[in-house]
Amino acid sequence: xxxxxxxxxxxxxxxxxxxxxxxxxxxxxxxxxxxxxxxxxxxxxxxxxxxxxxxxxxxxxxxxxxxxxxxxxxxxxxxxxxxxxxxxxxxxxxxxxxxxxxxxxxxxxxxxxxxxxxxxxxxxxxxxxxxxxxxxxxxxxxxxxxxxxxxxxxxxxxxxxxxxxxxxxxxxxxxxxxxxxxxxxxxxxxxxxxxxxxxxxxxxxxxxxxxxxxxxxxxxxxxxxxxxxxxxxxxxxxxxxxxxxxxxxxxxxxxxxxxxxxxxxxxxxxxxxxxxxxxxxxxxxxxxxxxxxxxxxxxxxxxxxxxxxxxxxxxxxxxxxxxxxxxxx
Amino acid sequence: xxxxxxxxxxxxxxxxxxxxxxxxxxxxxxxxxxxxxxxxxxxxxxxxxxxxxxxxxxxxxxxxxxxxxxxxxxxxxxxxxxxxxxxxxxxxxxxxxxxxxxxxxxxxxxxxxxxxxxxxxxxxxxxxxxxxxxxxxxxxxxxxxxxxxxxxxxxxxxxxxxxxxxxxxxxxxxxxxxxxxxxxxxxxxxxxxxxxxxxxxxxxxxxxxxxxxxxxxxxxxxxxxxxxxxxxxxxxxxxxxxxxxxxxxxxxxxxxxxxxxxxxxxxxxxxxxxxxxxxxxxxxxxxxxxxxxxxxxxxxxxxxxxxxxxxxxxxxxxxxxxxxxxxxx
DNA sequence: TGCGTTGATGAAAACGTTTACATTTTCAGA
DNA sequence: TCTGAAAATGTAAACGTTTTCATCAACGCA
Numbered sequence: 001x002x003x004x005x006x007x008x009x010x011x012x013x014x015x016x017x018x019x020x021x022x023x024x025x026x027x028x029x030x031x032x033x034x035x036x037x038x039x040x041x042x043x044x045x046x047x048x049x050x051x052x053x054x055x056x057x058x059x060x061x062x063x064x065x066x067x068x069x070x071x072x073x074x075x076x077x078x079x080x081x082x083x084x085x086x087x088x089x090x091x092x093x094x095x096x097x098x099x100x101x102x103x104x105x106x107x108x109x110x111x112x113x114x115x116x117x118x119x120x121x122x123x124x125x126x127x128x129x130x131x132x133x134x135x136x137x138x139x140x141x142x143x144x145x146x147x148x149x150x151x152x153x154x155x156x157x158x159x160x161x162x163x164x165x166x167x168x169x170x171x172x173x174x175x176x177x178x179x180x181x182x183x184x185x186x187x188x189x190x191x192x193x194x195x196x197x198x199x200x201x202x203x204x205x206x207x208x209x210x211x212x213x214x215x216x217x218x219x220x221x222x223x224x225x226x227x228x229x230x231x232x233x234x235x236x237x238x239x240x241x242x243x244x245x246x247x248x249x250x251x252x253x254x255x256x257x258x259x260x261x262x263x264x265x266x267x268x269x270x271x272x273x274x275x276x277x278x279x280x281x282x283x284x285x286x287x288x289x290x291x292x293x294x295x296x297x298x299x300x301x302x303x304x305x306x307x308x309x310x311x312x313x314x315x316x317x318x319x320x321x322x323x324x325x326x327x328x329x
Numbered sequence: 330x331x332x333x334x335x336x337x338x339x340x341x342x343x344x345x346x347x348x349x350x351x352x353x354x355x356x357x358x359x360x361x362x363x364x365x366x367x368x369x370x371x372x373x374x375x376x377x378x379x380x381x382x383x384x385x386x387x388x389x390x391x392x393x394x395x396x397x398x399x400x401x402x403x404x405x406x407x408x409x410x411x412x413x414x415x416x417x418x419x420x421x422x423x424x425x426x427x428x429x430x431x432x433x434x435x436x437x438x439x440x441x442x443x444x445x446x447x448x449x450x451x452x453x454x455x456x457x458x459x460x461x462x463x464x465x466x467x468x469x470x471x472x473x474x475x476x477x478x479x480x481x482x483x484x485x486x487x488x489x490x491x492x493x494x495x496x497x498x499x500x501x502x503x504x505x506x507x508x509x510x511x512x513x514x515x516x517x518x519x520x521x522x523x524x525x526x527x528x529x530x531x532x533x534x535x536x537x538x539x540x541x542x543x544x545x546x547x548x549x550x551x552x553x554x555x556x557x558x559x560x561x562x563x564x565x566x567x568x569x570x571x572x573x574x575x576x577x578x579x580x581x582x583x584x585x586x587x588x589x590x591x592x593x594x595x596x597x598x599x600x601x602x603x604x605x606x607x608x609x610x611x612x613x614x615x616x617x618x619x620x621x622x623x624x625x626x627x628x629x630x631x632x633x634x635x636x637x638x639x640x641x642x643x644x645x646x647x648x649x650x651x652x653x654x655x656x657x658x
Numbered sequence: 659t660g661c662g663t664t665g666a667t668g669a670a671a672a673c674g675t676t677t678a679c680a681t682t683t684t685c686a687g688a
Numbered sequence: 689t690c691t692g693a694a695a696a697t698g699t700a701a702a703c704g705t706t707t708t709c710a711t712c713a714a715c716g717c718a
Contacts, residue, residue: 002468047439047442047443048443049384049443049445050443050444050445051380051383051384051389051444051445052384054380055378055380055381055384060380062423069409070399070405070406070408070409070412071405071406071409073402073405076399076400076402076405077399077400079399079424080398080399080400080426083399083424083425083426084426087425092423092425092440092444093423093424093425094391094421094422094423094424095408095412095422095423095424096412096416096421096422097409097412097413110376111421113376114376114377114378114379115379115380115421116378116379116380139331249605249608252608253607253608276578276605278582279578279581279582279609280608280609280610281609281610282610
């Protein structure tokens with residue numbers, strides 16, 4: 001049997017109120033009582049039951065975090081940032097992954113809500129129209145989106161569209177005219193759509209006709225053969241812009257295996273800024289995001305919101321362009 | 330104001346006990362009452378407060394997960410496995426990272442204990458002598474170690490020593506005689522020690538004298554110059570066995586930058602089996618572990634323990650040797 | 659001495675559930 | 689119609705805290 005505050009009180013010869021005060025507001029307790037309580041706590045190995053405390057306080061100190069997957073290091077790094085900032089702000093992290101599935105998004109949000117997390121940090125499929133986010137607003141549960149970018153919601157992200165356009169422009173400057181874009185399912189990710197928009201912007205600004213996006217499952221372990229065909233066939237593109245680095249790496253592998261030279265035969269540009277990309281051969285050029293920062297800043301802002309009750313505006317963090325061997329020889 | 334079971338009872342014209350039963354054991358409630366309750370729940374948007382339930386039941390449905398870092402994809406993949414298995418078993422995951430620091434291990438365990446998690450999945454510095462693990466045993470809190478390997482505790486891991494020895498043997502078979510080992514701080518990781526033992530085993534079995542381990546901080550972003558010196562200097566090794574893939578990748582980068590050829594000038598062998606290693610140039614040879622499986626199996630076993638009350642034995646999963654360009658031309 | 663202020667303490671209520679136990683209702687069989 | 693068992697329901701306690709409110713002692717001051 002694990003000791004409760006009642007046992008401590010009895011052992012120390014004081015009331016449970018005094019024990020509670022000794023724990024939370026020691027200055028309101030006589031020195032004699034304090035040391036009696038300390039002794040009793042040590043003797044019994046008492047540790048306060050947070051569940052009781054949370055029920056009474058109607059606060060859990062929990063932050064619900066919902067991300068698509070941890071297999072993509074982008075989200076793992078972001079989570080790392082969240083966790084570090086949560087520790088600093090004395091919150092704990094309850095984690096759920098969705099694997100880009102709507103039913104899992106719903107289940108996760110429901111669970112987090114039932115668990116009475118104080119706030120949430122989320123990446124959802126489509127921030128703009130999302131019934132559950134509206135529900136969070138109604139319930140006035142503080143939340144922050146990460147990676148999603150949407151005027152009507154509190155987000156921490158880069159400017160996906162502008163960043164993508166800048167990346168594609170980098171390819172255009174190198175003389176590419178036939179540039180394809182590969183992306184995870186647009187329907188599963190508003191970021192993917194925004195990045196595709198950025199691609200279109202840059203193409204049109206150069207007087208070119210943007211291609212249709214070549215879609216592929218976000219979590220697929222390899223490229224479908226017919227896609228490989230389009231990238232290696234007779235009218236293949238001279239450059240490929242990939243909606244994220246994971247895809248870019250898959251593409252690089254497949255094309256290299258098919259005997260294409262990168263970047264001479266085809267240039268590859270990613271999006272995310274995964275560190276590991278720098279170590280590939282050739283090094284992956286990419287539009288980089290500050291992943292750990294995205295998480296940490298989101299947590300900081302959420303903390304501010306929880307502290308002040310003031311909803312905070314979105315935050316757009318700077319992106320970067322990391323040049324590398326995959327786009328210039 | 331968010332609705333409670335009491336509001337639902339009032340709205341439905343029944344007692345709270347009936348509402349509770351309608352929720353948990355619907356077969357013990359008349360159809361009339363069931364539908365009245367359902368209607369009330371829908372009307373009020375009631376969602377059961379898990380905190381109240383957890384307090385009453387003395388069960389939280391939470392699994393505490395403590396890992397060194399998520400920046401190393403090994404642990405991110407493992408966490409992914411844990412999360413997936415936790416979902417299947419209807420548990421939720423509370424995450425804490427330690428960054429290989431003893432004070433953070435202690436803080437995390439304390440927090441998880443206070444939060445009354447039903448069980449824990451942990452990677453600790455040293456499984457064998459670890460006061461807090463002893464404490465868990467005393468409190469009979471079910472837990473499973475991952476990556477740690479220790480006869481006296483419930484672990485899910487590979488056989489680190491044998492795996493390392495097999496990897497090093499692979500190098501020996503290729504004619505290497507001067508093989509160095511680079512590792513994270515041995516004092517921060519029993520796995521590192523076991524892998525070093527395996528290295529020594531293999532070297533001695535070949536009649537060679539094992540070198541001292543070259544230690545480096547687990548989380549350092551680059552190699553210290555003096556270490557680079559030893560790897561590139563006049564009596565440099567012809568092969569380097571790295572205690573984990575992350576280190577191996579750092580080593581590869583540095584040595585390539587110094588103009589050494591891999592594997593002609595120096596062969597590199599990692600440990601972990603990170604997928605990304607296959608995409609490097611040259612592809613990283615490594616001793617592979619089934620990371621997601623380690624997490625998933627640990628969670629399954631923990632679930633079994635929680636269900637049955639029976640502590641389960643350790644599980645040693647098979648390792649593999651992934652050959653690659655970093656050890657053979 | 660008497661009074662008011664301050665500081666320490668305790669009793670009890672409250673947070674939202676589940677469940678043991680008691681009570682009421684239903685219904686089949688005589 | 690009556691009886692008894694079974695089914696449905698309700699009352700109240702319990703889980704471990706925090707906090708309000710009341711009580712009481714101590715003490716300074718007139």
